[in-house]
Amino acid sequence: GENVEQHPSTLSVQEGDSAVIKCTYSDSASNYFPWYKQELGKRPQLIIDIRSNVGEKKDQRIAVTLNKTAKHFSLHITETQPEDSAVYFCAASNSFSGNTGKLIFGQGTTLQVKP
Amino acid sequence: DGGITQSPKYLFRKEGQNVTLSCEQNLNHDAMYWYRQDPGQGLRLIYYSQIVNDFQKGDIAEGYSVSREKKESFPLTVTSAQKNPTAFYLCATKRDSGANVLTFGAGSRLTVL
Numbered sequence: 277g278e279n280v281e282q283h284p285s286t287l288s289v290q291e292g293d294s295a296v297i298k299c300t301y302s303d304s305a306s307n308y309f310p311w312y313k314q315e316l317g318k319r320p321q322l323i324i325d326i327r328s329n330v331g332e333k334k335d336q337r338i339a340v341t342l343n344k345t346a347k348h349f350s351l352h353i354t355e356t357q358p359e360d361s362a363v364y365f366c367a368a369s370n371s372f373s374g375n376t377g378k379l380i381f382g383q384g385t386t387l388q389v390k391p
Numbered sequence: 392d393g394g395i396t397q398s399p400k401y402l403f404r405k406e407g408q409n410v411t412l413s414c415e416q417n418l419n420h421d422a423m424y425w426y427r428q429d430p431g432q433g434l435r436l437i438y439y440s441q442i443v444n445d446f447q448k449g450d451i452a453e454g455y456s457v458s459r460e461k462k463e464s465f466p467l468t469v470t471s472a473q474k475n476p477t478a479f480y481l482c483a484t485k486r487d488s489g490a491n492v493l494t495f496g497a498g499s500r501l502t503v504l
Contacts (some may be wrong), residue, residue: 277450280433282433285431306481307394309492310491310492312493318497319481319495319496319497319498320481320493320495321495322492322493325492365434367434369491378436378439378491379436379491379493380436380450381426381433381434381435382394382433383431383432384431384432384433388422
């Protein structure tokens, strides 16, 4: 089955700097890669996602890149702000696997943005 | 709560007792999921259901049971067979069609004393 590895487990940056979180996946059939943000005490929420037919997607200060050959994808946050502090999860799924929506999550990265 | 209500928010249980966590949704989503969250281990899938009266085991189903008698409801029972039940439990839903975007509930924190 699918396995998703996420690094680093913790990341501390200065406000205004960039942050990069990386994930690798094992199932070459995976074609959908979302990123969720979980603030302290709150539920995970989708912040950006990418499908396997594109290599990069941007939404204001966040971007995701995908390298299908290497089977890894990354989350990039530029001009970080204190409100970016949270736990970030990557995930992967094969949307054609009966459309079960079965997402396999990485272990999570705790991002701390220091003012 | 974004259309998904989980209860209770906090629950304490003695060893050997079964406990049921509630998940109710008013989003009219077909699929529902239960994930377990432990520090450093991400979100691990326990059970999921794509349609009423049908459900499948996830990656860590041992010691858990579910039912899906109504579209709106997907309760999770943590049985005494679950060896390490203390965790944060998240329920999620997804529309049957379209992208695999999950909507999560606020979670239930179970502590076994």
